[in-house]
Amino acid sequence: MPEQLPDWLTRRAADLPEAPAVICGTTTWSFAELDRQAQATAARLRTLGLGAGDRVAVLLRNGLPFVTLVHALIKLRAVLVPLNTRLSAPEIAWQLSDVRARLLIHDATNAALAQAATGDLTLCRISVDPEAQTPCLNELEGSAFVAPSQIDLDATHVIMYTSGTTGRPKGVMLTYGNHWWNAIGSALNLGHAPTDRWLAVLPLFHIGGLSILLRSVIYGITALVHERFDPLAANAAIERQGATLVSVVATMLERMLDARGKQPYPPTLRAVLLGGGPAPRPLLERCARLGVPVIQTYGMTETASQAATLAPSDALRKLGSAGRPLLPVELRIEQEGQPAPPGTIGEILVRGPTVTPGYANRPEATAHALRDGWLHTGDLGYLDDDGYLYVVDRRDDLIISGGENVYPAEVEAVLRAHPAVADAAVVGLPDAHWGQRVAAAVVVRPGQQLSAEELLRFCESRLARYKLPRALRFVAELPRNATGKVLRHVLRDAWLSPPTAS
Structure with a gap:
């Protein structure tokens, strides 16, 4: 029997009904309100005949509609397919066709792009009300719908496209179990405080942004969602809204530091997770001088976000390292098919319950990447004598x-x-x-x-x-x-x- 857990949002709405679940702009939703919005949206989508396993693509900027749809599709047990809003219409059309999406939901900002991408495709397309804070889907009448009370951890939750070396993207399948164990591993490494607030300035169509929405509900903490990255707004969220955790890439952090000047961040900021590739050492040294609690992390879509992350206590002692693997994860360096000794550069291999079961409709790519239970990342790195990972390059050609x-x-x-x-x-x-x-x-x-x-x-x-x-x-x-x-x-x-x- 597949392993099951109670529905995360339903449980949080019962346990913490008035606690803030998401803050976006001037709007704050409690867990009870987020659950109500997700339930109402799921009921409307159900009238289209959507159900478990159906693939629903979303072409949305960051905001409450995106957050609501993530949880509404969980209630339907439909598969979320987040689309990169920066892609061209032909690129999006190819992904929609490849994933066999039944529905595309878009906002007004991306309406022209959605129309161009779906011109030759036979699938339903729904626009989010530009004046509303939620998907609303007013053209659909809700029906009586009772969401399943249990989440099957082996079921596919999301298919997220990432580029491949053949020039065609691959749809990475991520299960509920992948998200669950990644959230658990992150909490065991960073610690967990009920008062945490995780700032989401990364695009929600990327795993780095989407994982924040899932972790926040699993942990019962607040997600601070920004429509787009702005260094002044990000600094203000830390200073005035109490953001304790932030996920960024190097260019974002540099802009935040430039805008901040010499003023230190408040002590409530626990960790700045820095991903998106090897971090420039001058940036890490700058953060050390300013007392910014930056923590380098290594991960990818295929590992549901973090695979290895530096522990806060090691931030200065192991400057430049991506840390040790999260507790559910095993990591090794392989050179010419054999485990590499410490200090030797080789391919990074990852194994554990956070690793994707494979690529949608790509059995050959799946077999090539997943061998003997290990994900061959194609990334290069080495382990020091203490088992800490140092990423040398993402891929030779990437x-x-x-x-x-x-x-x-x-x-x-x-x-x-x-x-x-x-x-x-x-x-x-x-x-x-x-x-x-x-x-x-x-x-x-x-x-x-x-x-x-x-x-x-x-x-x-x-x-x-x-x-x-x-x-x-x-x-x-x-x-x-x-x-x-x-x-x-x-x-x-x-x-x-x-x-x-x-």
């Missing part, structure tokens, strides 16, 4: 720009789709603000004329803005090895080398 993953193969596929392009290769270059920027080397077909401006316009309609090349060169040929593989490091080195004096 580009991380402003905390967003950009896979070169995906960008290259778009570049090659232009009729005048014969070949293309993409690498990441260092960027002082974004961490990395996308650079592309392009080979033009013989007899064709192509400008950089024309090629970028072609890409703009097919790629999210953060994936667009910020540097572009036209070259006669791409460097390749004997097997025909592009030598990205040669391209990167050539780009970074100073020009030779004539």
